[in-house]
Amino acid sequence: MYRIVAKKELAPAVKSLTIDAPLVAKNARPGQFIIVRIDEKGERIPLTIAGLDVQQGTITTIFLEVGKTTEQLGRLNEGDAISDLAGPLGNPTEIKNYGRVVCVGGGVGVAPLYLVAKALKDAGNEVISIIGARTKELLIFEDEMQQASDELYIATDDGSKGHHGFVTDVLQELIAKQKIDRVLAVGPTVMMRAVAKVTKNHNIKTVVSLNPLMVDGTGMCGACRVTVGGETKFTCVDGPEFDAHLVDFEELMNRQRTYITEEKVALERCGRCRH
Amino acid sequence: MPSLKKQPMSEQEVDKRIHNFDEVALGYTPEQAITEAKRCLQCTKPSCTQGCPVGIEIPAFIKHIADEDFDGAIKVIKKKNNLPAICGRVCPYENQCEKFCVLGKKGEPAGIGRLERFVADYERKKGARIPEKAGASGKRVAVVGSGPAGLTVAADLAKLGHDVVIYEALHESGGVLMYGIPEFRLPKEVVRAEIEYVKQLGVDIQTNVVIGKTISIDELREEFDAIFIGTGAGLPHFMNIPGENLCGIYSANEFLIRTNLMRAYKFPEYDTPIKVGKRVAVIGAGNVAMDSARVALRLGAEEVRIVYRRSEKEMPARAEETAHAKEEGIKFEFLTNPIRMAGENGWVKQLECIRMKLGEPDESGRRKPIPIEGSEFALDVDTVVVAIGQKPNPLIAKMTKGLRITEKGAVWIDENGKTSMEGVFAGGDITTGTATVIEAMGAGKKAARAIHEYVSR
Numbered sequence: 001m002y003r004i005v006a007k008k009e010l011a012p013a014v015k016s017l018t019i020d021a022p023l024v025a026k027n028a029r030p031g032q033f034i035i036v037r038i039d040e041k042g043e044r045i046p047l048t049i050a051g052l053d054v055q056q057g058t059i060t061t062i063f064l065e066v067g068k069t070t071e072q073l074g075r076l077n078e079g080d081a082i083s084d085l086a087g088p089l090g091n092p093t094e095i096k097n098y099g100r101v102v103c104v105g106g107g108v109g110v111a112p113l114y115l116v117a118k119a120l121k122d123a124g125n126e127v128i129s130i131i132g133a134r135t136k137e138l139l140i141f142e143d144e145m146q147q148a149s150d151e152l153y154i155a156t157d158d159g160s161k162g163h164h165g166f167v168t169d170v171l172q173e174l175i176a177k178q179k180i181d182r183v184l185a186v187g188p189t190v191m192m193r194a195v196a197k198v199t200k201n202h203n204i205k206t207v208v209s210l211n212p213l214m215v216d217g218t219g220m221c222g223a224c225r226v227t228v229g230g231e232t233k234f235t236c237v238d239g240p241e242f243d244a245h246l247v248d249f250e251e252l253m254n255r256q257r258t259y260i261t262e263e264k265v266a267l268e269r270c271g272r273c274r275h
Numbered sequence: 276m277p278s279l280k281k282q283p284m285s286e287q288e289v290d291k292r293i294h295n296f297d298e299v300a301l302g303y304t305p306e307q308a309i310t311e312a313k314r315c316l317q318c319t320k321p322s323c324t325q326g327c328p329v330g331i332e333i334p335a336f337i338k339h340i341a342d343e344d345f346d347g348a349i350k351v352i353k354k355k356n357n358l359p360a361i362c363g364r365v366c367p368y369e370n371q372c373e374k375f376c377v378l379g380k381k382g383e384p385a386g387i388g389r390l391e392r393f394v395a396d397y398e399r400k401k402g403a404r405i406p407e408k409a410g411a412s413g414k415r416v417a418v419v420g421s422g423p424a425g426l427t428v429a430a431d432l433a434k435l436g437h438d439v440v441i442y443e444a445l446h447e448s449g450g451v452l453m454y455g456i457p458e459f460r461l462p463k464e465v466v467r468a469e470i471e472y473v474k475q476l477g478v479d480i481q482t483n484v485v486i487g488k489t490i491s492i493d494e495l496r497e498e499f500d501a502i503f504i505g506t507g508a509g510l511p512h513f514m515n516i517p518g519e520n521l522c523g524i525y526s527a528n529e530f531l532i533r534t535n536l537m538r539a540y541k542f543p544e545y546d547t548p549i550k551v552g553k554r555v556a557v558i559g560a561g562n563v564a565m566d567s568a569r570v571a572l573r574l575g576a577e578e579v580r581i582v583y584r585r586s587e588k589e590m591p592a593r594a595e596e597t598a599h600a601k602e603e604g605i606k607f608e609f610l611t612n613p614i615r616m617a618g619e620n621g622w623v624k625q626l627e628c629i630r631m632k633l634g635e636p637d638e639s640g641r642r643k644p645i646p647i648e649g650s651e652f653a654l655d656v657d658t659v660v661v662a663i664g665q666k667p668n669p670l671i672a673k674m675t676k677g678l679r680i681t682e683k684g685a686v687w688i689d690e691n692g693k694t695s696m697e698g699v700f701a702g703g704d705i706t707t708g709t710a711t712v713i714e715a716m717g718a719g720k721k722a723a724r725a726i727h728e729y730v731s732r
């Protein structure tokens with residue numbers, strides 16, 4: 001069992017859990033993820049590592065409640081425990097001094113991006129970050145990102161804070177102003193696809209962190225397969241980060257929808273068992 | 276004169292069993308077991324034993340059954356085999372012990388596999404006894420992977436007094452026994468009971484630990500006197516044909532992991548879903564393909580086809596499994612090779628195939644299938660399961676410098692199960708590619724002896 005040592009609500013339906021997992025914390029690096037299973041009947045779901053404390057032996061994960069498992073996870077409290085947690089999985093983000101790097105984060109993607117931005121800054125990069133959300137209340141990690149970046153831009157779909165529009169609008173302006181050596185994007189697939197489109201036109205190397213469906217997370221099932229540069233890759237072991245200009249985003253989004261009907265069934269059942 | 280035929284074993288009726296995941300074969304009653312045991316000639320130079328990869332004293336355990344001494348029988352088996360209830364169900368005994376049985380010359384061989392299963396089940400129902408262990412040696416051994424290879428190494432070393440920790444990547448131990456072979460062929464309760472026995476020997480099993488990620492082999496070497504790698508052949512092959520990443524296409528591994536490990540057949544009671552349409556095509560004709568086809572049927576498919584590029588004669592599946600599949604109404608498209616998967620709205624709809632004919636024998640000794648030009652046709656499908664084999668798990672190889680890997684991606688070992696790294700041993704599917712449960716156990720036994728020698732030196 002893996003004990004929850006702290007819980008926070010960062011925004012409506014966005015929760016942060018800090019979990020006791022010393023073995024995972026010891027070898028974890030920015031960009032890696034864990035697989036959790038809440039109980040005997042639970043599904044295995046992947047969540048990115050958004051924080052770690054080697055001394056305390058804990059890792060932090062931040063998630064948006066979108067369905068049965070994430071809702072159930074959101075109802076757990078400090079002192080509760082989850083049955084299974086495996087990690088760190090996937091390859092860490094490649095951290096080097098690239099020069100000027102733009103980090104683009106959307107929704108809950110901002111949380112895991114923070115560790116990456118910080119590591120990039122520590123490696124000597126000039127880090128410019130753009131974070132976005134649908135509305136002001138859903139923005140998370142603004143202070144943290146401020147600290148980890150030389151410049152921070154905000155975009156909201158409804159204009160309640162920062163730029164009124166998408167993160168890609170800001171990205172386009174930045175590209176017009178200066179030379180950018182690398183772009184990293186973590187967030188909803190549609191956002192990453194849009195970022196890839198913008199940077200492709202300017203030939204800027206762009207890395208995205210993909211989130212296909214997963215089961216084992218160790219390369220055994222192929223549920224997480226994506227097409228990158230015409231080749232099939234397993235996101236959990238070959239990724240999760242890939243060259244954005246080579247990813248077949250349409251295929252990824254299609255595969256993410258595989259269980260839409262079943263997800264509704266599961267969520268309804270979960271809603272009922274809440275009372 | 277003993278009867279020419281084996282005592283038949285009762286099975287769940289076909290029209291019932293295709294709607295449930297309960298075990299198909301029901302096992303012998305004590306009377307049937309005794310009758311079958313009495314068929315054995317108790318040869319003075321028994322030929323059956325040479326066919327057993329773990330060296331069970333076959334006539335000796337059969338004699339105990341014939342004498343109605345089931346406790347005596349299980350004691351003989353457990354001297355060599357720590358997981359008999361599993362082997363008695365899934366071993367291809369027709370190619371092993373029973374193949375060499377003299378009774379097989381005139382009639383059917385002795386039902387060695389069925390008898391093994393009978394006594395193992397007898398003991399499980401009674402509650403397994405723990406054999407004596409040697410005194411603590413003070414040596415520590417890490418075992419990576421909890422499939423039959425890892426469990427065997429661990430049990431044998433624990434009996435010899437060593438302190439053994441198994442690290443398993445998944446949340447449940449057992450390897451393929453747990454995630455691959457379906458409930459109706461190998462009930463998970465049986466697997467859990469055998470794992471419980473290994474734990475009672477003092478083996479510590481740590482699940483959710485992915486060696487190479489959570490802990491590296493080098494870190495393990497600092498903490499343990501020896502290491503055994505038994506990580507299996509878990510990397511699925513795909514066809515690499517157009518359309519293979521449409522929705523509705525599964526690797527056999529994903530299909531079986533969802534069903535067996537995650538209990539998707541009990542969705543929504545269990546959270547993990549699986550989607551099976553009316554028409555299912557399973558590509559491949561090994562045990563894994565038969566299991567996938569029979570799972571698809573039980574998940575509600577109306578028509579399940581095996582699509583195989585060679586002919587019936589070359590099928591690698593066990594005869595018993597093919598017979599079960601046929602009884603259950605699985606259809607077979609032999610000499611047929613898929614060339615493309617076509618979809619609609621992102622979901623697979625057709626499996627485009629070409630007919631094949633057999634040419635000259637290839638490296639495997641089987642006649643090579645050759646496409647017949649112009650014979651393309653399409654099967655209407657809603658779900659496709661690709662069951663054309665697995666490769667050794669590459670994770671540890673990738674993360675461990677200095678571990679020699681063969682051209683086929685397997686971990687290289689010498690004749691004693693030693694790898695190229697000092698103090699690191701390996702065995703089972705990770706060194707051979709997909710083989711059998713009993714061969715993995717045989718490799719585990721050999722490695723356990725070598726490790727015992729190594730740590731006691």
Ligand SMILES: Cc1cc2nc3c(=O)[nH]c(=O)nc-3n(C[C@H](O)[C@H](O)[C@H](O)COP(=O)(O)OP(=O)(O)OC[C@H]3O[C@@H](n4cnc5c(N)ncnc54)[C@H](O)[C@@H]3O)c2cc1C
Pocket residue numbers: 033043044045046047048049061062063064065066067068069070071108112210211212213214215240256257263264266267
């Ligand atoms: C490598 C990786 C890292 C991730 N990191 C985070 C994170 O840090 N924070 C976060 O909020 N989310 C993260 N996700 C997504 C998260 O795993 C899903 O939101 C979660 O599985 C949904 O489960 P559910 O039962 O609550 O919802 P469901 O009802 O199962 O699904 C709701 C939606 O989530 C998507 N989804 C469902 N299952 C999975 C799955 N196994 N993998 C990916 N997406 C799925 C579906 O496409 C669906 O649209 C990550 C995904 C991956 C692959």
Ligand SMILES: Cc1cc2nc3c(=O)[nH]c(=O)nc-3n(C[C@H](O)[C@H](O)[C@H](O)COP(=O)(O)OP(=O)(O)OC[C@H]3O[C@@H](n4cnc5c(N)ncnc54)[C@H](O)[C@@H]3O)c2cc1C
Pocket residue numbers: 365366367419420421422423424425442443444445448449450451452455456457484485486487505506507508509531562563566668670671702703704705709710711712713715
């Ligand atoms: C569907 C199916 C049906 C089969 N039917 C039969 C049959 O009827 N009869 C028969 O004899 N054989 C059968 N086989 C073959 C048989 O199951 C295998 O040969 C046998 O299980 C191999 O044992 P193993 O211990 O080498 O590996 P596995 O059983 O594969 O176990 C390896 C274990 O290691 C774990 N692991 C992998 N990587 C790591 C890591 N980095 N860190 C920690 N743990 C790790 C895995 O999660 C797994 O639990 C079948 C196989 C399949 C897939």
Ligand code: SF4
Pocket residue numbers: 314315316317318321322323324333334337375376377378385387
């Ligand atoms: S060869 Fe057959 S008959 Fe002879 S001892 Fe073995 S099982 Fe019995």
Ligand code: FES
Pocket residue numbers: 213214215216217218219220221222223224225234235236237
């Ligand atoms: S999640 Fe199973 S292979 Fe990636």
